Amino acid sequence: MARKYFGTDGIRGLTNQGAMTPEMVMRVGQAAGAHFLNGGHKHRVLIGKDTRLSGYMMEQALTAGFTSVGMDVVQVGPMPTPAVAMLTRSMRADLGVMISASHNPYQDNGIKLFGPDGYKLSDADEAAIEARLEGPVTLAEPAAIGRARRIDDARGRYIHHAKSTFPEALRLDGLRVVIDCAHGAAYRVAPEALWELGAEVIKLGVEPNGFNINDGVGSTHPATLAARVKEARADVGIALDGDADRLIVVDEKGATVDGDQLMAVMAASGHAAGTLRGGGIVATVMSNMGLERYLQTLGLTLARAKVGDRYVLEMMREGGFNVGGEQSGHLIMTDHGTTGDGLVAALQVLAVLVETGEPASKALNRFKPFPQLLKNVRYAKGAPLEDAGVQAAIAAEEGKLAGNGRLLIRKSGTEPLIRVMAEGEDAAQVRASVEAVCAAVRAVV
Template sequence: MGRYFGTDGIRGLTNAAPMTAEMAMKVGQAAGRKFLRGAHKHRVVVGKDTRLSGYMMESALIAGFTSVGMDVVMVGPVPTPAVAMLTRSMRADLGVMISASHNPYHDNGIKLFGPDGFKLSDEDEAEIERFLEEPPAYAEPRDIGRSRKFEDARGRYIHDAKMSFPSHLRLDDLSIVVDCANGAAYNVAPSALWELGASVTTLGVDPNGFNINDEVGSTAPAALQQKVRAIGADIGIALDGDADRLIVVDEKGSIVDGDQLMALVTSDWAKRDLLRGGGLVATVMSNLGLERFLESQHLRLERTKVGDRYVLEAMRQKGYNVGGEQSGHMILTDYATTGDGLVAALQVLACLVASGRPASEVLNLFEPLPQLLKNVRYSPGSAPLEESRVQQAIADAETRLGNSGRVLIRKSGTEPLIRVMAEGEDPALVENLVDNICEAVKQAA
């Protein structure tokens, strides 16, 4: 990761470096400089979620892009995958999403997409970072860019998302609660489900600039669980602030995580001869139960580092069309170039409708192994994982688990934390091993 770009663009507390209006303008100038190529009129699509700071960041980015000669198309509050789709569809040179995803309202972020609708490579981001340190390449006065609003972005995205739903199926009489996290999908997700015939009850569809992800959405599913039980809905769907992540609640109010959803879509696509790559790409965090389930279906699990960009990279390199994360990002490259919570939800709903069975039966395909994750804070500059006592504790845990489980220790990409995860068939043993490693890390840190 670079100085400014993390695993998912630039992100941080608004009005504190690097998430300031000044930095946003510089990002517009640097990214504009990188993607100004050829003699055609250059265009950038800019979308945002519903945070109060989105107005400020949008204005600053527009100033940056237009000052170096790029035209800006403002698409307003739309999901991250909508920006990726519109960048391709409008033949734009660049797409920008202003969002801090599932973070609280006081954070914000900038995600960049290339002309192909995919997130930028590490190399492109490194070049933009280099331009950030140099004076801007201002356009001549006659070549300064224009900005305009594009009013039909939501309608275009709804149409695109619905095209992923099997044409012979409908959602008639299906009672769905959809929680939009007071975020970017507050309008599009309920509309798309209603257009496909569902009976829709909404949560988190009243954004006010401050309430994005506030006790609603995929990272806070309690409200959705309660609503599904209260009205006897068939299923509940929770998206995050920028709608690239999905968590599902079955008719009993139980949470279904990304691993179960990926197992469902992967096995369904394999049966329908739609699956490419012979399996699924997921991260090292996905449960061992998922891996065993896929093996029972003669399918592979390809693991990557944590981060949907690494999942997508492996999918593109190795020819897979289904990938994702336990946290609910699902990437279906037949339909989208990035995680898309609504498109993933439509695939899950298609399986539910086609089966005619309750969600609790359809969505629970394997018994996950007990998994425990704990975080240990360390002093920046120290290297606790290199200490012999920590390495010994990890080795002991691996020996005791053998083939019945696994241990995963990694540094957080965003905070000075060591993440200690273990899973195995005996929950008491898993807890004991995680605590032993955490203690060793604390002593070393």
């Protein structure tokens, strides 16, 4: 059955519309709280958020929902998504909630849910919560209403956790690092962690005002970071997204290093150290064929999951892998956490730079990517991919790419977009195939 509220990464939408109204957000708190009420212990939910203006409203609405069904609430304020996952598990909470729309602009917001083990909820859990959203609410008796409190040391706990993943024998002394926090959730914790490990830190995107999250900064706008890296003559630049579960790196020359190259670095480093498990890594269908070819030279495999870091993680757990991620920069290292963590991933990359002594442009450039092009077509309603003309165009272009490339078309799980991606050895054919399919989709939307 199709899900009505949950997408590939929780519930997301335009603030004060649809599922993102205060009334609906409160119901999400009630439904999720009721789903996780089990056993005789006092139940607890931990709530974090990023820096967008609507986070205050949603935090209070969720708190009202959870407390009304009998759950205690712990609020930690602006914190990265991976910090919420880590704190949920370490504080023995029954549920963790991150209020964020990730890399989206401030007008959007969303709700990401974590179970008591710190992992994102399964499809079954999300389906059960959706069913409760459509039904009546059972409120707690007056004496059983939950309490809410805010804790002040969450930032220090997460910084300590992040630093503990960095090799104890190494330091970042002498490394000049530009850190772009996208005016988002990591605006305090990321610079502090890097400084405590000895780096010379140049900060960017650390002045949130409720409106500027992801606005021209962060992992989706690496040009801003690249300019600052070259201006400051830094060794490397690190860009996080609004909730800091995504990482993009810029080398000392200003060139962008995406998630595929970073996964190649982590795979090679782990393989050499004997710590890589599963015989390879897990990526998504979007990852470049060049990554796959590079891993083959190391005797490693690339397992491909559906788009979405939750699906990458599911495949990692099923296959015993400990490294995986997405081209977009969601990087998951299960030795260090239960979800993508931009800061922790950045520290592993910096460790490679320190250990090799090589400039980022060399150490982080492991393979030559196949020409790849991704374009989005926005639509208002309907199912464009079911149109006969669109299907015929897709089949025709798949035939042209057969043997030396591939075509991938999918509907976005978070926005009303059709994503059209092609890659192959012939850049001109790749572009022609993408344009042909996009034209067919536009004709029906």
